[in-house]
Amino acid sequence: MSTVAPPEVTPPLRFRRLGLVGTGAMGRGIAQLAAQAGLEVTLHDARPGAVDEARDFINAVWSRGVAKGRLSEEDLACYRARLHEAADLTDLADCDIVVEAIVEKLEAKQALFVELEDVLHEEAVLATNTSSLSVTAIASACRRPERVIGFHFFNPVPLMKIAEVIPGVRTAPEVTAAVEALGQAMGHFTARATDTPGFLVNHAGRAYGTEALRLLGEGVADTITIDRLLEDLGGFRMGPFALLDLTGLDVSHAVMESIYHQYYQEPRFRPSPLTGQRLIAGLLGRKSGEGFYRYVDGQAVVAAEPAPPATAPLPVWVSPEDPEAAQALSALVSAAGWPLEAGERPAAGSLCLLTPLGEDTTDCALRQGLDPSRCVAVETLGGLAGRRCLMASPATETRYRDAAWALLGHDDTPVSVLNDSHGFVLQRVIACIVNVGAEIAQQRVAEPATIDRAVELGLGYPRGPLALGDHYGSRRILTILETLLAATGDPRYRPSPWLRRRARLGLPLTTPDPC
Incomplete structure (x- = not known):
């Protein structure tokens, strides 16, 4: 050094x-x-x-x-x-x-x-x-x-x-x-x-790993898919499972348990049973040669990403609910040379692309009165460059899922495929990070500017939690959390008052209280 x-x-x-x-x-x-x-x-x-x-x-x-x-x-x-x-x-x-x-x-x-x-x-x-x-x-x-x-x-x-x-x-x-x-x-x-338990940096870091573990536990995606999405779409230096392996579960599990219990079982900090099981099994991470990944000569053994399936273009209809997201997706369809429908409702046999915030594909399709068998949701919170992400419902026919996969990967941009989930991966993890940061501000653990700078330096996040909320849009973050809370009933997703007030007032999350 x-x-x-x-x-x-x-x-x-x-x-x-x-x-x-x-x-x-x-x-x-x-x-x-x-x-x-x-x-x-x-x-x-x-x-x-x-x-x-x-x-x-x-x-x-x-x-x-x-x-x-x-x-x-x-x-x-x-x-x-x-x-x-x-x-x-x-x-x-x-x-x-x-x-x-x-x-x-x-x-x-x-x-x-x-x-x-x-x-x-x-x-x-x-x-x-x-x-x-x-x-x-x-x-x-x-x-x-x-x-x-x-x-x-x-x-x-x-x-x-x-x-x-x-x-x-x-x-x-x-x-x-x-x-x-x-x-x-x-x-x-x-x-x-x-x-307070965890002080500032360890307190702020509770959302990243615990929400990723929850996604893994729900079968939304495997470890490498979650890591790739948060690195490529979210801009994080290291995915949560690679980070857990680097730190070692003997350290990380103890911290998760400690802060959860010190906060009297606050649901936002709830650990996952997955870490306790893996700790007992001796799967500590790099130090034991195997954790969420297996290591050979210090390098994680990772399977290659599957290539998009070969499929003929289908007519594509893009939901107009989110105009900005619809415009970006429509431009991608046109760039790929696939036929783009312009109607308010999809024609028979067309692939329907949805852009939900906090919803799963199932709820989003049914709420819009669409045929779930033809619907695929696309993550647009992090944009469509670097990596793309799609999510099918249990009713989505394979040919429509594969068509969406081929469409999103037409220019060799990697594509991650998820099982149906409220909030995809990026939305859920980002929303939880922002929410915990907002609650730290609400509790006056530190000043807003201090929270963001400390997290950037201490955790290496691309932005501090409050700046992340402003970057993605605090109203979008609030929508994601409120939708997750309504769908799951889990108080883990209840929005912090700090976030709720500033999102509704259109103020930056770094705006301090007047006194």
């Missing part, structure tokens, strides 16, 4: 010396950034030899930076001189802030902070890098909970340019401000969030 050194800065006056307890991957990254930001860094680890390993690792990163011309020899010498070892916790006595990056257990973190309170001076700050535990609960064991704060980084720390700053219920405002300034001096975007 290489690094680009941030410009030399004067560290915040509040902090000159930083202590780091726990020198694993997270601790090493935090120590590296703190030294680069101008702080003296003292490392402690209960395991003999761990500090030396951490310093060797960090020094190797800096040395690679010198070799690549990203650091000077002077920078290297200066940074190295800022790393010190604390053989005992008492050696941290002169630190202005101590960050713990130890095991993710409440009792262990509480015990460490109680011990550190007897070592540090009264104004020193105790920061926890916890990803899932309550900062308030950790602070509750301390005599002075006002100096305890969450300072949560993401792995790998030097590359993930975000740190969540989470004040507990009793954290002093000046401590929050000082830690925010420190995170910024370390070259990171600081996302201030309230002390």
Whole structure:
């Protein structure tokens, strides 16, 4: 791993010396950034030899930076001189802030902070890098909970340019401000969030994987189809199942269960039984050689996509319900050279293309009084470039489904074929992501702009959840959710008041409340 050194800065006056307890991957990254930001860094680890390993690792990163011309020899010498070892916790006595990056257990973190309170001076700050535990609960064991704060980084720390700053219920405002300034001096975007389960980024990430698992569990499509749709149509860097395999189900399943139960079984965060079963079976992902995919030499084994069936063109009728979508589909039909009907109702024997929002093909066809045997729904939320997606009803005749498949793939654009489902794949996943982001804003976990930037940096989404809603159209997202809720009765899809109000008022989802 290489690094680009941030410009030399004067560290915040509040902090000159930083202590780091726990020198694993997270601790090493935090120590590296703190030294680069101008702080003296003292490392402690209960395991003999761990500090030396951490310093060797960090020094190797800096040395690679010198070799690549990203650091000077002077920078290297200066940074190295800022790393010190604390053989005992008492050696941290002169630190202005101590960050713990130890095991993710409440009792262990509480015990460490109680011990550190007897070592540090009264104004020193105790920061926890916890990803899932309550900062308030950790602070509750301390005599002075006002100096305890969450300072949560993401792995790998030097590359993930975000740190969540989470004040507990009793954290002093000046401590929050000082830690925010420190995170910024370390070259990171600081996302201030309230002390809620999952904080901001892990909270916002609940919709992507859980809705994909629900789609898989309902038999809508297989894993590779869902991943391809969200990568090619949705613009996500990695499909949800590839991401679950990369993270490992031993990690992801525990997080899904934890946040679901911490929110008292909130339906929006409901996990899938699929992950528990696969965890028991040892299908953890890349680390076990098999997860949702099987891996050979580190690469997923994926079957080739089937080619569209060869079929003669049919007359095509496009539902006019959504004028914009109808125009795009009509242009595709004309470009393919297939006969396009212009009537308000389809002629006998024609292929009927529908463009539902939140509906399945069955409901959409019956509501319009059409013959379901000739109807195929086409996903238009993400446009028709890059990948296309169709969905047939159980009554759709094979020849009409195959004709739609051939039509959508006439120019060699890949086509995904789904079983009938309310909301396709993209609509459901996007709507759930936007809805969770809107509810985070409604709960005042963070400011709207912070929510979007934190999700972009922490999760790598193409846009933050509120910006996604504005990109696709908040009224469309609201329609998808309301239709899903009516069709399934599942409160998982109930729209957030934040989303509902702004969609109906025609305001951007980033619009804050007036007070």
